[in-house]
Amino acid sequence: MARVVVIGGGFGGLASAARLAKLGHDVTLVEASAKLGGALGYVEKDGFRWDSGPTSTLLPAVIRDFFRKSGRPAEKEIDLVALEPVQQHRFRDETVLDLPGGSRAAQLDAVESALGPGAGGRWISYVDDFAEVWEVLRKDWFERPWSPEHAPKQTRELLETRLSLHKMVTKEFKDERLQALAMYAATFEGHDPRNVPAWFGVWSYVEQNFGSWTLPGGMGQLVDVLADRLATRGVTVLTSTTAEDLVVENGQVVAVTVAGGPGGIGTESLPADRVVVAIDPRRLPALRRYVERTMPVIPPVISHIGVVGEVPELPHEIILHGEATITVRTNGTAPEGAHAWTLIGRGQLSEDIVTAMQRGGIRVREQVELRVDRSPRDLVTDWNGSPQGVLWQGRGTVRHRLGSTAPIAGVFLAGAHTTPGAGLPSVGLSAALVAQLIGPAQA
Ligand SMILES: Cc1cc2nc3c(=O)[nH]c(=O)nc-3n(C[C@H](O)[C@H](O)[C@H](O)COP(=O)(O)OP(=O)(O)OC[C@H]3O[C@@H](n4cnc5c(N)ncnc54)[C@H](O)[C@@H]3O)c2cc1C
Structure with a gap:
């Protein structure tokens, strides 16, 4: 022992x-x-409770x-339950995509009908290309202690590729909405996709094949x-x-x-x-x-909000794509007649995050009864890193x-x-x- x-x-x-x-x-x-x-x-205030970080x-x-x-x-x-849709993406041109998880066929249909003829096929073909990457990474990166000396050449070359996620995605898609969709995971985590290796796109494959899961409550x-x-x-x-x-x-x-x-x-x-x-x-x-030579990721801007009154029906997670990327998570618990949402901002956030949500099409600014704002500095202090x-x-x-x-x-x-x-x-x-x-x- x-x-x-x-x-x-x-x-x-x-x-x-x-x-x-x-x-x-x-x-x-x-x-x-x-x-x-x-x-x-959790973060709790006045009968509202929000997940402080992960929600799925x-x-x-x-x-x-x-x-x-x-x-x-x-x-x-x-009680792990699958999210459906995994996210709702709202793009600058006001198109809305409810992205299903755990099914290639369902993603094909959803992307095709939301983003127009051909888009579904292009998305599916992009994600399919990660099947082999997933197999390689699963063996040598996710399920075996990583060691550059012992990893097979193919895995080393994949991990150290010169091709960035941004370069691959902009070459693959002319449609800015598909670009935003493909780069969302990296953006959400706080990276500039220009500095992220192309294989990071494997998370789109993982989401498509195994879905996204949450715990009710x-x-x-x-x-x-x-x-x-x-x-x-x-x-x-x-x-x-x-x-x-x-x-x-x-x-x-x-x-x-x-x-x-x-x-x-x-x-x-x-x-x-x-x-x-x-x-x-x-x-x-x-x-x-x-x-x-490493640097930590700077945490995002977060606002946990309490919203009262009638609100639009929204899924668990909505992504508002724009100058900044705002992720709205609706799974908090709230007193009767109210709603506990979390807004997470990444990128060029040049206005208050609730205003940015309003501009992104979720118009509840006047109904926000309370908010707990947490700056990146607050988060680093609270989480000690x-x-x-x-x-x-x-x-x-x-x-x-x-x-x-x-x-x-x-x-x-x-x-x-x-x-x-x-x-x-x-x-x-x-x-x-x-x-x-x-x-x-x-x-
Ligand atoms: C806003 C936000 C939303 C997220 N959403 C998701 C999501 O939906 N799904 C998902 O999968 N992931 C999500 N993540 C990422 C995920 O939450 C983290 O990657 C994961 O929780 C990190 O766990 P950790 O133990 O490595 O680090 P932390 O959670 O950072 O824990 C480190 C702990 O170490 C303690 N500590 C630090 N220094 C010391 C020291 N010297 N001595 C003793 N203790 C110390 C800290 O106080 C802290 O408790 C999210 C992250 C954030 C910030």
Whole structure:
């Protein structure tokens, strides 16, 4: 049995801790803030409740696998349901596309009837091209610890391609609406598609084939379920405790220095045989030099709003494409007669985000009764970093960030800042990879 310290109590840290405890290790999780979850969780005010970060997930198999490998099957604890449509896209020319998930045929019909003759076929042919990319990445990037030295040449060439998502998409489509659709995932995550490698488009394939899933009542409930699982598995959880650095002796990690703690313990050292870093590794002096060429993604502008009175019927997620890209999420819970929506802004947001939503065609500005505004700076402060991981700065980024292992013996990485990347599916997979590398406790 190894003494494992997991740094960070976001989805990456929680999932790693639960898996490792199930494998028989003695696990301590340290979380800087007073509550667990990181970006995952709720914001509450005056009877309204919004998901603070994620509201849905692609690749539900990742969540199901986590539940199976850490204790009870998912069906016994959560109710994962498929979103239909996965999003509603509203374009500058006022066309509206309800994009279905989990079906190639349904996407073909929907795109064709919303965007005009030929558009459906062009979209489907673009997405089809990612079938092979998905197979390659699944084997060597999503389900196996990434290591450039050991990856097959084909995978290395794919990951380090000079072709950017922007270049591929603008060459493929003349229709700006299809371009916006193809680049939405990268834009939402806060990247400039000019700096994102073409293979990132694989998320369109994943969405088309496996759909997008949510938990009725909010994804935030995952935090309590995960916290219960840590308690059941005997994980020691230290909240309000910040990991300051790793203690390394002869190239091997031996402890984590932490500050804070419930009683304000000051600085102390937690002995460790293995450490899982589920935060931005730039925050730990011992790791900083290995990732000095990376930059975190700046979080978006967020406004959680309470809307009263009659509102148009809207699906779970609406994307307003324009100078800025505004994502409207409608799944919050609200008092009778009211609605809890979240607006997430990316790009050139030159006016108030509620005004931008109004201009984008969802005209409820006069009905907004309350709002909780969170600037990118607020979010970085609250979340002690960026939950959207490493910013794509071109093809080199794949090499500049760390994979599941660090160049210090006994140190592993999980979460949005390591491979395979940000978003619940990738973060969940990073925890599975760490558990795979550390393996079961020896008797
Ligand atoms: C607005 C928004 C919407 C999103 N929507 C979706 C979505 O719909 N679907 C989806 O799949 N993904 C979505 N994402 C992305 C997803 O939420 C994140 O990629 C994922 O939750 C990141 O998990 P994490 O554990 O890596 O990081 P975080 O959630 O950032 O957790 C890191 C934790 O580590 C703690 N910490 C930091 N430094 C220290 C330290 N030194 N010591 C101890 N603790 C420390 C922090 O306090 C934090 O709790 C969204 C992200 C945002 C910001």
